[in-house]
Amino acid sequence: MKNILVIYYTQTGQAKQGLDAVLKPFNNEQEYKIHYELIKPVTALPYPWKYSEFFDVFPENVHAIPFELEPSGINMTINYDLVIIAYQPWFLSICRPISSFLMTKEAKILLNTKPVITIINCRNMWLNAQEKMKQRLLDLNAKLVGNITFVDRSANLTSLITVLAFELKGIKEKYMGFFPKYGISDTDIQTAPVIGELIKTSLQKNNFDDLQSQIVGKGFVTVKPNLLIMEGRGKALFPLYANYISKKGTAGSADRKMRVKIFGMVLPTGILLLSPIITIATRLAPIIAAGKMRKLIAYYQQNELKK
Numbered sequence: 001m002k003n004i005l006v007i008y009y010t011q012t013g014q015a016k017q018g019l020d021a022v023l024k025p026f027n028n029e030q031e032y033k034i035h036y037e038l039i040k041p042v043t044a045l046p047y048p049w050k051y052s053e054f055f056d057v058f059p060e061n062v063h064a065i066p067f068e069l070e071p072s073g074i075n076m077t078i079n080y081d082l083v084i085i086a087y088q089p090w091f092l093s094i095c096r097p098i099s100s101f102l103m104t105k106e107a108k109i110l111l112n113t114k115p116v117i118t119i120i121n122c123r124n125m126w127l128n129a130q131e132k133m134k135q136r137l138l139d140l141n142a143k144l145v146g147n148i149t150f151v152d153r154s155a156n157l158t159s160l161i162t163v164l165a166f167e168l169k170g171i172k173e174k175y176m177g178f179f180p181k182y183g184i185s186d187t188d189i190q191t192a193p194v195i196g197e198l199i200k201t202s203l204q205k206n207n208f209d210d211l212q213s214q215i216v217g218k219g220f221v222t223v224k225p226n227l228l229i230m231e232g233r234g235k236a237l238f239p240l241y242a243n244y245i246s247k248k249g250t251a252g253s254a255d256r257k258m259r260v261k262i263f264g265m266v267l268p269t270g271i272l273l274l275s276p277i278i279t280i281a282t283r284l285a286p287i288i289a290a291g292k293m294r295k296l297i298a299y300y301q302q303n304e305l306k307k
């Protein structure tokens with residue numbers, strides 16, 4: 001009997017949808033027992049978010065300041081054969097519920113020496129969050145053996161609008177009558193069980209060495225050059241903005257409201273202006289720096305952390 005521990009957080013169910021699709025081949029299998037643990041912050045997060053609430057979580061999320069979680073129901077006496085973490089990037093960092101869990105004593109015990117697979121669901125920007133995840137897992141002495149990503153497949157500017165409608169208004173489909181449905185793609189959900197089969201084979205062999213390259217081969221770790229460059233900008237600027245806001249006050253405080261508001265305007269405007277420029281630049285990049293881009297893409301598709 002193999003025991004799999006699944007740790008996940010979800011607001012609108014997409015993470016669970018991805019998980020269920022990947023783990024479908026394990027349904028009704030006697031040899032495997034899957035233990036699900038939904039991470040619950042003591043103070044539940046809002047959904048849909050008010051504009052001010054959405055941008056107010058930015059500084060603490062980027063700084064990975066843990067908040068209190070409900071006690072977990074994880075059976076600590078089981079020696080799990082595999083740990084799966086399903087999470088969302090929030091502002092290019094690990095979402096706070098999962099980063100808080102990774103800082104608990106329980107996580108330290110549970111993840112020590114364990115193979116870990118991450119399942120990310122998001123709009124389209126997950127590279128930096130996953131770099132932080134790689135570091136966290138190294139700190140916990142765990143081994144990242146697989147990463148599967150579910151992204152929104154619309155163009156960047158389209159999903160910028162549909163994600164805001166989704167997060168701030170709770171509208172998922174046909175925003176304003178014509179925008180495409182926000183969220184992870186139905187095709188990916190339909191094809192994801194093939195990844196579950198690969199995980200099963202790795203578990204049976206007790207060897208995960210080839211898993212990541214097989215996941216990449218199935219198209220579940222797409223890295224787009226224009227998004228890679230945009231994330232690079234955000235990675236450099238976000239900690240500065242986060243400091244700028246948190247200098248004025250703690251989460252939710254009235255003193256920092258103005259700065260949160262400014263960030264809430266600067267971020268979408270920045271993406272709106274930068275996106276077309278970067279897209280054109282990356283169309284030229286293959287001509288100018290094809291090798292460098294290929295190397296970067298290959299780096300983000302694998303699970304080691306750059307020294």
Ligand SMILES: Cc1cc2nc3c(=O)[nH]c(=O)nc-3n(C[C@H](O)[C@H](O)[C@H](O)COP(=O)(O)O)c2cc1C
Pocket residue numbers: 009010011012013014015016054057088089090091092093121122123124125126163167
């Ligand atoms: C506060 C916040 C910040 C977000 N930041 C990002 C981001 O940096 N990159 C991205 O691709 N998606 C981002 N998203 C979109 C989420 O990843 C998306 O809503 C997620 O797919 C929803 O998952 P769930 O249904 O499991 O809760 C953000 C969402 C929230 C709520």
